[in-house]
Amino acid sequence: MTRLYNNILNAIKEGRKQLAVLIDPDKMPVNSIEPFVNKVNQSMATHIFLGGSELQNNTTDTLAKAIKNYTDSPLILFPGDENQLTNNADGLLFLSLISGRNPDYLIGKHIKAIPKLNTMNLEVIPTGYILIENGIETAVERISKTKPMLRKNTELISHTAKAGEYLGMKLMYLEAGSGATHPVDSEIISAVKSQIKIPLIVGGGIRSKTDLDKAYEAGADLVVIGTAFEKDETFFNQIINSF
Numbered sequence: 001m002t003r004l005y006n007n008i009l010n011a012i013k014e015g016r017k018q019l020a021v022l023i024d025p026d027k028m029p030v031n032s033i034e035p036f037v038n039k040v041n042q043s044m045a046t047h048i049f050l051g052g053s054e055l056q057n058n059t060t061d062t063l064a065k066a067i068k069n070y071t072d073s074p075l076i077l078f079p080g081d082e083n084q085l086t087n088n089a090d091g092l093l094f095l096s097l098i099s100g101r102n103p104d105y106l107i108g109k110h111i112k113a114i115p116k117l118n119t120m121n122l123e124v125i126p127t128g129y130i131l132i133e134n135g136i137e138t139a140v141e142r143i144s145k146t147k148p149m150l151r152k153n154t155e156l157i158s159h160t161a162k163a164g165e166y167l168g169m170k171l172m173y174l175e176a177g178s179g180a181t182h183p184v185d186s187e188i189i190s191a192v193k194s195q196i197k198i199p200l201i202v203g204g205g206i207r208s209k210t211d212l213d214k215a216y217e218a219g220a221d222l223v224v225i226g227t228a229f230e231k232d233e234t235f236f237n238q239i240i241n242s243f
């Protein structure tokens, strides 16, 4: 089952840039789903991601079902832990936090997820997840108890991505962290892009169409935006379907 992944590869081949809107289950009441997803449908977004670093209420299941009622866009889980799995989505980013050295986030949570995953038919996409310093401490850093990679260590960051690719990861995700004050630098994006052949995802702190275009120009294949939509739904007007 590789439909979602093949679609990502095809879009890259055809030169179509991809954008995922991140929905944080704790910040999205079920009754807001319909209007929000309708806006996503009218925008240039190609994917919806669903997840949070730590969830207070486990509403992932209900929200996933509601989202699928209103859109044909692929819904991909982007979980901070194994409790956020639901069969109501299409796929799962099977993230390994390779910027850090916390065994739980490298392999531990993954093992715990297996009994549940065995009962589901999600498309599981092995994804290297690299947290980059952005100026403030983000939820991922706090929860995972790992330090982000320093911005100045561009070479180390790109070697980390390459090692992830050699380990068999199918996507690489450069993450500045949700709400980052400083998105991942173009220099880092292009250095990583030149090292790897697998699709490159970039997210964290992207708040304008200019930031978005900058990430694409540097080599991002898929960009993830959460906070800009949470804070100001008029942000959708900036990214109205332009293809």
Ligand SMILES: CC(C)=CCC/C(C)=C/CC/C(C)=C/CC/C(C)=C/COP(=O)(O)OP(=O)(O)O
Binding pocket: 024, 026, 050, 051, 052, 053, 054, 055, 078, 079, 080, 081, 082, 083, 093, 094, 095, 096, 097, 104, 105, 106, 109, 110, 113, 129, 138, 139, 140, 143, 144, 177, 178, 226
């Ligand atoms: C494979 C499975 C089941 C789990 C993977 C678990 C790993 C390794 C996660 C990586 C580290 C992590 C905590 C990622 C969270 C990614 C995420 C959903 C970020 C967006 O959430 P935030 O916005 O940062 O958090 P808030 O919910 O606090 O806003």
Ligand SMILES: O=P(O)(O)OC[C@@H](O)CO
Binding pocket: 022, 175, 176, 177, 178, 179, 180, 202, 203, 204, 205, 206, 224, 225, 226, 227, 228
């Ligand atoms: O909320 P923002 O800052 O857009 O970040 C999105 C995503 O990369 C976080 O995991």
Ligand SMILES: [Mg+2]
Binding pocket: 024, 052, 178, 179, 226, 227
């Ligand atoms: Mg968030």
